[in-house]
Amino acid sequence: MRKQIDEIAKKLQDAKKVAVLTGAGVSAESGVPTFRGQGGLWRNKDPMKLASIEGFLQNPKEVWEFYNWRRELISKVNFNPAHKAIAELEQKKDDFLLITQNVDGLHKLAGSKKVIEIHGSIWKVRCTECNNEFFDKRPNLGILPKCEKCGGLLRPGVVFFGESLDPVLLDKTIEFLKSCDFMMVVGTSSVVQPAASFSMVAKEAGATVVEINLEKTPYTSYMDYSIQGKAGEILPLIVERI
Numbered sequence: 243m244r245k246q247i248d249e250i251a252k253k254l255q256d257a258k259k260v261a262v263l264t265g266a267g268v269s270a271e272s273g274v275p276t277f278r279g280q281g282g283l284w285r286n287k288d289p290m291k292l293a294s295i296e297g298f299l300q301n302p303k304e305v306w307e308f309y310n311w312r313r314e315l316i317s318k319v320n321f322n323p324a325h326k327a328i329a330e331l332e333q334k335k336d337d338f339l340l341i342t343q344n345v346d347g348l349h350k351l352a353g354s355k356k357v358i359e360i361h362g363s364i365w366k367v368r369c370t371e372c373n374n375e376f377f378d379k380r381p382n383l384g385i386l387p388k389c390e391k392c393g394g395l396l397r398p399g400v401v402f403f404g405e406s407l408d409p410v411l412l413d414k415t416i417e418f419l420k421s422c423d424f425m426m427v428v429g430t431s432s433v434v435q436p437a438a439s440f441s442m443v444a445k446e447a448g449a450t451v452v453e454i455n456l457e458k459t460p461y462t463s464y465m466d467y468s469i470q471g472k473a474g475e476i477l478p479l480i481v482e483r484i
């Protein structure tokens with residue numbers, strides 16, 4: 243593994259345009275549960291009830307209970323060495339973009355600035371009637387929070403299953419990946435599209451693609467390098483070398 247890390251660090255050192263894609267595994271060491279894999283939320287909770295637009299429209303109360311629980315949990319945790327290493331990498335590279343599927347805001351807390359939250363933010367809420375959208379950092383927003391402007395039901399500012407990603411953010415992401423020369427994919431099971439195939443856009447552009455995950459994913463065999471290990475241990479080892 244040492245040799246692999248040295249090689250990856252060398253490629254990263256030489257790279258001019260660097261992308262990083264992260265998923266729930268990056269926040270696991272902060273104490274935020276992942277969705278799949280060991281201890282994953284979707285093992286005993288139904289994503290179609292709690293994380294789809296149909297589920298929200300059918301039972302907004304249950305969905306808000308789930309979100310308030312996650313908001314409370316996330317408000318109590320901190321960023322970890324994986325988030326920190328990614329923020330440091332941004333400092334070392336002029337042309338950099340972090341694309342995260344995480345809605346927890348921990349990358350920003352760790353100092354990342356060039357970050358696209360492609361699945362939205364748990365700290366954002368949006369009115370289902372008038373589309374009024376704003377940040378609200380209070381951990382618990384109550385059972386069915388209402389819009390101050392129009393009284394409509396508020397919803398979490400995240401992308402539910404069955405909804406499209408923000409086209410502006412998606413365009414920005416794809417455009418960057420099409421011309422990057424190094425991409426790291428960290429802590430994502432790579433089963434939710436379109437994020438799962440972002441690494442293939444970079445690979446087609448000729449970039450070196452690297453995966454860091456506790457286990458193999460459907461994309462592991464397409465990677466130039468794949469390291470099985472904890473993001474909070476591996477990422478600092480790579481970033482400190484450049």
Ligand code: OAD
Pocket residue numbers: 264265266267268270271276277278279282289293343344361400401402403428429430431432433434454455456457459471472473474
């Ligand atoms: P998942 O929960 O699907 O996958 C987490 C991945 O992180 C797994 O492959 C684990 O092996 C890995 N992992 C766990 N701990 C790790 C660690 N310490 N270091 C490195 N890897 C670790 O999370 P995502 O891929 O982010 O969607 O899930 C994608 C989307 O599905 C989420 O954004 C969410 C979910 O439903 C929405 O909310 C729209």
Ligand code: ZN
Pocket residue numbers: 369370371372373374389390391392393394
């Ligand atoms: Zn409203």
